[in-house]
Amino acid sequence: MLASRNxxxxxxxxxxxxxxxxxxxxxxxGRRTLIAAKAQKKEIMMWEALREAIDEEMERDPTVCVMGExxxxxxxxxxCTLGLYKKYGDMRVLDTPICENGxxxxxxxxxxxxxxxxxxxxxxxxxxxxxxxISNNCGMLHxxxxxxxxxxxxxxxPGGVGRQLGAEHSQRLESYFQxxxxxQLVACSTVRNSKALLKAAIRSDNPIIFFEHVxxxxxxxxxxxxxxxxxxxxxxxVREGTDVSIFTYSRMRYVVMQAVNDLVKKGYxxxxxxxxxxxxxxxxxxxxxxxxxxxxxIVEECxxxxxxxxxxxxxxxxxxxxxxxxxxxxxxxxxxxxxxxYELEAATIVQSSQVVEAVERVVxxxxxxxx
Amino acid sequence: xxxxxxxxxxCSYTSSLGYSCPGVAPGDTARPKVPARMQTMLKQRTGLRAxxxxxxxxxxxxxxxxxxxxxxxxxxxxxxxxxxAKDLYYDMVLGREFEEMCAQMYYRGKMFGFVHLYSGQExxxxxxxxxxxxxxxxxxxxxxxxxxxxxxxxxxxxxxxLFGKKTGCCRGQGGSMHMFSAKxxxxxxxxxxxxxxxxxxxxxxxxxxxxxxxxxEKADSVTCSFFGDGTCNVGQFYESLNMAALYxxxxxxxxxxxxxxxxxxxxxxxxxxxGDNDPHIYKKGPAFGMPGVLVDGMDVxxxxxxxxxxxxxxxxxxxxxxxxAETYRFRGHSLADPDxxxxxxxKARYQARDPIPQLKSYMxxxxxxxxxxxxxxxAKVMEVVEDSVKFAEESPKPExxxxxxxxxxxxxxxxxxxxxxxxxxxxxxxxxxxxxx
Numbered sequence: 038m039l040a041s042r043n044x045x046x047x048x049x050x051x052x053x054x055x056x057x058x059x060x061x062x063x064x065x066x067g068r069r070t071l072i073a074a075k076a077q078k079k080e081i082m083m084w085e086a087l088r089e090a091i092d093e094e095m096e097r098d099p100t101v102c103v104m105g106e107x108x109x110x111x112x113x114x115x116x117c118t119l120g121l122y123k124k125y126g127d128m129r130v131l132d133t134p135i136c137e138n139g140x141x142x143x144x145x146x147x148x149x150x151x152x153x154x155x156x157x158x159x160x161x162x163x164x165x166x167x168x169x170x171i172s173n174n175c176g177m178l179h180x181x182x183x184x185x186x187x188x189x190x191x192x193x194x195p196g197g198v199g200r201q202l203g204a205e206h207s208q209r210l211e212s213y214f215q216x217x218x219x220x221q222l223v224a225c226s227t228v229r230n231s232k233a234l235l236k237a238a239i240r241s242d243n244p245i246i247f248f249e250h251v252x253x254x255x256x257x258x259x260x261x262x263x264x265x266x267x268x269x270x271x272x273x274x275v276r277e278g279t280d281v282s283i284f285t286y287s288r289m290r291y292v293v294m295q296a297v298n299d300l301v302k303k304g305y306x307x308x309x310x311x312x313x314x315x316x317x318x319x320x321x322x323x324x325x326x327x328x329x330x331x332x333x334x335i336v337e338e339c340x341x342x343x344x345x346x347x348x349x350x351x352x353x354x355x356x357x358x359x360x361x362x363x364x365x366x367x368x369x370x371x372x373x374x375x376x377x378x379y380e381l382e383a384a385t386i387v388q389s390s391q392v393v394e395a396v397e398r399v400v401x402x403x404x405x406x407x408x
Numbered sequence: 409x410x411x412x413x414x415x416x417x418x419c420s421y422t423s424s425l426g427y428s429c430p431g432v433a434p435g436d437t438a439r440p441k442v443p444a445r446m447q448t449m450l451k452q453r454t455g456l457r458a459x460x461x462x463x464x465x466x467x468x469x470x471x472x473x474x475x476x477x478x479x480x481x482x483x484x485x486x487x488x489x490x491x492x493a494k495d496l497y498y499d500m501v502l503g504r505e506f507e508e509m510c511a512q513m514y515y516r517g518k519m520f521g522f523v524h525l526y527s528g529q530e531x532x533x534x535x536x537x538x539x540x541x542x543x544x545x546x547x548x549x550x551x552x553x554x555x556x557x558x559x560x561x562x563x564x565x566x567x568x569x570l571f572g573k574k575t576g577c578c579r580g581q582g583g584s585m586h587m588f589s590a591k592x593x594x595x596x597x598x599x600x601x602x603x604x605x606x607x608x609x610x611x612x613x614x615x616x617x618x619x620x621x622x623x624x625e626k627a628d629s630v631t632c633s634f635f636g637d638g639t640c641n642v643g644q645f646y647e648s649l650n651m652a653a654l655y656x657x658x659x660x661x662x663x664x665x666x667x668x669x670x671x672x673x674x675x676x677x678x679x680x681x682x683g684d685n686d687p688h689i690y691k692k693g694p695a696f697g698m699p700g701v702l703v704d705g706m707d708v709x710x711x712x713x714x715x716x717x718x719x720x721x722x723x724x725x726x727x728x729x730x731x732x733a734e735t736y737r738f739r740g741h742s743l744a745d746p747d748x749x750x751x752x753x754x755k756a757r758y759q760a761r762d763p764i765p766q767l768k769s770y771m772x773x774x775x776x777x778x779x780x781x782x783x784x785x786x787a788k789v790m791e792v793v794e795d796s797v798k799f800a801e802e803s804p805k806p807e808x809x810x811x812x813x814x815x816x817x818x819x820x821x822x823x824x825x826x827x828x829x830x831x832x833x834x835x836x837x838x839x840x841x842x843x844x845x
Contacts, residue, residue, distance in 0.1 A: 099621065099622055126621065128617060128621050129617075134647075134650055134654065136643075136647035136650070136651065138606070138643065138647065139606045139643075139644055139648055139650075140647075140651065142605070142606025142609070142610065142644065142648075143607075143610040143613055143651065144610060145607050145610055146547075146595065146606060146607035146608060146609060146610015146612075146613070147610035147611070147614045147617070148610070149595060149607065149610065149611070150545070150595075150610065150611045151614055152613075152614050152617060169600060169603055169644075170603060170606065173599075173600060173603055174603065174607060178596070179814055179816065180581055180814045180815050181581055181582045181586045181597075182581075182586070182588035182590075182814075183576070183577065183578035183579035183580075183581045183588065183814060184579070184814035184817075185577075185578070185590040186590060186595070187817035188817075189817070218815055219816060219821075221816075241818055243816050243821045269820075270820055270823045270824050270830070271824065316823075317821065317824070317831070317844075317845065318823060319823065319824050320826045322824075324826040
């Protein structure tokens with residue numbers, strides 16, 4: 038019975054701990070299950086999963102096309118469109134010149150007139166040059182036109198702090214884009230959710246800004262089939278728990294889960310929620326968690342000022358104030374440009390030891406291992 | 409073409425001759441001396457008395473693929489059919505009367521904000537847009553009322569939009585600077601100049617995609633983007649020129665050069681093209697691989713001729729064209745602009761070239777319309793314009809419920825609330841009072 042529950046948990050279903058069982062770690066099925074699962078389905082890397090998503094959606098719908106720098110012949114700087122131009126041609130996988138604002142606007146115009154472009158920013162940071170088009174046209178045009186034109190674009194690309202890429206290649210644009218009315222922000226984190234969410238984003242009639250992370254492209258895992266399409270507005274319960282709710286997204290999910298390993302050994306039982314939808318927040322999942330644990334910690338890679346955590350913290354404060362025993366803790370990146378030197382870069386972003394320390398502080402002394 | 413002097417013989421030169429003006433200083437209105445060698449060339453080339461300005465001088469300067477000057481200059485038969493001429497006249501008068509009515513309504517407190525009128529530039533809108541098909545697209549800037557009217561958006565819908573009523577083409581949500589019409593393929597109305605051009609490119613891309621990828625052989629719709637001299641210094645203009653030529657998109661760039669970007673003279677904002685005394689925008693076309701054509705934007709028939717060629721080129725799949733139309737706005741930049749920097753002489757000079765009386769005399773001269781026909785067209789315009797005001801006045805204002813409706817095409821974009829329902833399913837969403845964040 039435990040093995041099958043483990044398999045279901047690994048597949049992403051929410052499974053409560055059985056009596057007498059340790060809390061199930063959805064990302065950690067038992068060893069025998071793991072080997073069996075590997076034999077059934079193959080593990081692929083996240084870039085392959087994203088590529089599968091794009092390929093499947095392009096095959097399914099001939100109006101889906103890709104635009105961006107080096108997406109065609111080069112195959113994408115992170116291989117997310119590897120070889121697709123051979124299958125679909127140069128127009129459906131369009132290599133653009135280096136003019137972000139220009140080709141983003143071209144994507145908007147194509148979307149308004151019936152196509153479904155996926156516009157890639159080679160690095161999300163480059164999309165600062167496309168801010169005019171993303172804000173004014175992607176986001177606001179449906180409203181300004183009185184509902185006459187929709188902009189079903191997906192704007193995707195790698196962001197976040199990599200390995201010593203320097204300040205400009207290490208930006209977290211989710212905080213800059215979050216105020217734009219009319220766009221949805223989604224951040225993928227696992228192989229499975231990256232494929233399912235990208236498919237959903239491509240099929241959505243809303244403009245979706247889809248955040249991938251530079252350091253997650255080689256993460257391995259199982260991807261779903263052609264019909265597995267996630268919900269863009271739902272958060273993911275990574276680990277059920279009772280002591281504290283840890284809200285996170287993108288690569289910080291792995292940092293949190295690393296901290297959780299240590300915490301579990303110390304007897305803690307944290308609940309981990311991957312936000313997935315950075316805007317809008319899934320208030321059902323978030324409030325259910327906080328009502329259960331009464332403590333909230335946000336772990337993000339954004340800067341502290343004006344980040345996703347800032348918005349989430351405000352929302353939790355306003356709507357769940359009486360459900361909290363403790364102020365909302367925000368663990369965010371320092372408000373400094375990301376240095377090149379390894380040690381300074383590491384000091385800029387949140388490390389798992391900080392997460393452990395925050396949980397210990399919030400939950401209080403050692404807690405006996407849960408029944 | 410140098411704008412500083414009137415009827416200067418130098419301006420009848422095609423730039424492909426490599427001739428540049430011997431340097432007329434700013435403010436100098438005296439006619440510069442035309443070298444003898446050039447005088448003979450002038451006579452041979454245009455068949456005109458040198459130094460005489462005439463409306464019939466074909467002031468179209470193509471940098472690549474020159475327009476056939478001789479044939480059209482000497483044309484005795486009219487350039488358009490009576491039906492087309494009347495359509496153009498009606499359209500220009502509609503544009504003029506509508507804009508003048510907007511000025512009245514603005515000062516009476518019926519419309520607010522930034523309103524930019526097109527008076528004086530009608531020849532460009534009518535000359536280009538009346539040639540387009542319903543499935544062709546138009547993109548504009550904030551000076552977009554008349555582009556929308558020329559494309560076929562009913563005057564009622566535009567006026568109601570200006571009054572901020574829910575019967576406006578954008579339900580009152582766009583306003584003067586954001587005229588959109590899905591039915592008539594008007595892709596906006598943009599407040600930031602330059603940001604509409606790539607959108608227009610996207611529509612052209614879609615047209616080519618339909619043909620080449622989706623296999624629709626009949627897909628040959630074109631897109632025209634309209635913008636001014638000020639826009640020609642915005643980066644997106646150059647990014648768009650490059651991509652349009654690179655991908656051979658069926659897109660026509662129409663520059664409405666009225667010499668002024670609010671209070672910034674074109675001559676002070678834009679560097680001169682090499683060897684010229686003026687910053688020629690049309691010359692930037694060939695630099696990107698497309699023909700650049702300069703046309704007298706106060707003459708609707710010339711604009712129409714140039715546009716016809718560009719549209720046919722685009723439909724044949726030969727790519728984009730850059731058209732620079734020399735034009736002028738009779739009013740200030742917007743209704744809030746005191747318009748103190750432009751000289752009275754300059755304004756008078758262009759008023760004398762008003763496109764509407766020009767077309768009127770052409771029609772009468774060539775028997776395309778009688779005085780009675782023209783009066784009938786004018787009366788019809790007044791009827792339409794007055795009706796549009798009445799309609800706008802009587803239309804209801806938007807309800808609170810409109811607040812949240814069109815933010816997302818898929819209302820699930822507002823997310824899931826605490827109770828597990830999507831926010832758009834909560835009470836108060838359709839009445840615009842729901843909390844959505």
